[in-house]
Amino acid sequence: MTTRTLATSTAVSPASAPALAGTALLDTTSSPAQLRISGDWTLAHYRTLKQQTDTLGGNYDASVPVDMTRLHALDTAGASLLVELLGTERLAKLSVQAPDLPLSSRALLQTIQSALCDYCAPVKDPEIAVGMQLLSRIGCAVDKVWTDTLQLLGFIGLILETIVTNALRPRRWRMTSVFVHIEQTGLDAAPIVALLTFLVGAVVAFLGATVLKVFGATVFTVDLVAFSFLREFGVLLTAILLAGRTASAFTAQIGSMQANEEIDAIRTLGLSPVELLVVPRVLALLVSLPILTFVAMVSGIIGGGVVCAVSLDISPAMFLSLLQADIGVQHFLVGMVKAPIFAFLIAAIGCLEGFKVSGSAESVGAHTTSSVVQSIFVVIVLDAMAALFFMEMGW
Template identity: 80%
Template sequence: MTTPTLAGSALMDSSISPPKLRISGDWTLVHYHHLKAQLKQLTDRYDNRTPVDLTNLGALDTAGASLLVELFGCERVSQLAGTAPGLSSSSRALMQNIQVALSDFCEPLKEPEQAVGMQLLLRIGRAVDTVWQDTLQLLGFIGLILETIMLNLPRPKRWRVTSVISHIEQTGLDAAPIVALLTFLVGAVVAFLGATVLKTFGASIFTVDLLGFSFLREFGVLLTAILMAGRTASAYTAQIGSMKANEEIDAIRTLGLSPIELLVVPRILALLISLPILTFVAMVSGIIGGAVVCAVSLDISPALFLSLLQTDIGVQHFLVGILKAPVFAFLIASIGCLEGFKVSGSAESVGAHTTSSVVQSIFVVIVLDAVAALFCMEMGW
């Protein structure tokens, strides 16, 4: 037969002087709410000098011990656990453990909420700092690349021709069809829009000039660079990032080899060769696409189209476009390789830095192209 439990109580015995606080019954989770109500009634009726009688204390668990700590405080409970007569060893040990746990507990402070404007300024500041740090890292990485190239120039035995040719095939030859198709379609669209707008003014013939200027100076190199930023920079980052995750780059350093010389320089040289060639392909394809639309919609024969192109478009426009290609190629390859070296070792990091390399490459290409266009316009080129 189960022994019935006696609800705990905390009563102030005022029949004696000084009054004594008598703790009795079971201080367990079952009687928690009843005991909590009694504690509220005892508020301001006792202090640290009030005598306490724990002789009739029955069962005690962690909930009851925490209420005793709430009633007397951590320091007084520690004193009672050590000196109170008639207290069982298990109750004494439990009171001491709860007292230590609650005395070490510190309720976390809620951080004050910041205003929306301050949060916006903080995010802008962090973004600016990130851009600045990435710029410094890129400049330092470019310095390492140029140093490695200059050191290896007088030593032909260290040139990795096979690796360069392999990367030229991957970045140049394999990308030629998509570049040609894309620029052909863009040339057709530009010619169609030019013909539609210029026809209103009776100047449809100037569609040829529009095509020549746009593709030789801007569209040819810009579209090709953006394609290479999405295709080649991401590939470079994924390749080097995977090697970083598999600790292959650490193995290269252990063997006394330079990762810059072995992995970066061949990719840089390959894109330096491929991008100008692809830019030329893009220029030709775009002009051919425009010529097709002119022949179909404007009755401008290919012979007349070429004659107008030769008469009105100077060679300097071709040079302005083609000379931007090596600069874009160097920056795209550098950013792609640098982001690969930043990979921390997980597949998630490889994906994040691959995305970052594409975004950074496209951003740098568009900004530099805009700056070059403004400079050439001011110089009259």
């Protein structure tokens, strides 16, 4: 084996010692062989030191003594390499093998050694089968739906309790807030509701005329438009539009207050957030949605009447006479009776999602989206159930 020797330098005081690159040499000329550590073991010489420690790895055993008398500067990077080179057993015997090693260097080595020994490589989580992942996600979704349903039912009970409690105390009614929300949710939404239902009525009449023309029954297009808008389309389109427009606005308004801790300030003042923020919005939507539903019914029928007058040569007078002869008032009532229910649920969902917001803008956006999705879902499901119920009842 080639003999590796360590050159002896002239002794100088620590204050004037020049910066020397650290070295790790295995001296086989002495008996027994020695591992000599010298120079500065610092980050500046890390690459060279790493190459030397990798080369020496496996060329000596635990019985080889270590000479660290010429070790100069030492930092965390160099100490980590020394820990890898010397191992745990030698570091435990530093007081015997390197009695002249400064206490600071000894403490640094022992600290690095303890940190490396305590470190545990992260254990990779076992892979889960795709089927189990699918079932897990379905279970989480079902649990979330159940939890949200219970929260909504509890919140609805709280709203009803507050309304009943304040029903005989007119001084606690916040009519200014109610009228402001009626303007925002009802008056401002009337143009878009009227335009949307007018166009949908025209489309329904056009499609109905196209299909019924094959059977020579285009005159029944009037009944198709009237039945569809009085019973279903008028209230359904209005509720869906307000679910996207109003429920999101309620969630964003209350959610911003929740994020800015204004809700906590209201409670600190001894006021009820439900009475102050929720009840006026619910009452406003209870007024706005039935009115908008009536507007939607009229606009949809007018849209169908325009198509009938242009494409089917059914005059407005004939159109109105067919409506009066074939369409009973119960169809109008079936559509109108669903409007307050939809209004209450849309307002309750929008306000509840606002109270769920945490202190971040991302949470406001997430719960605003959730309120729109939940409102539309609830409206469509309840409308389908109501349609089946009225059909079975013969109404």
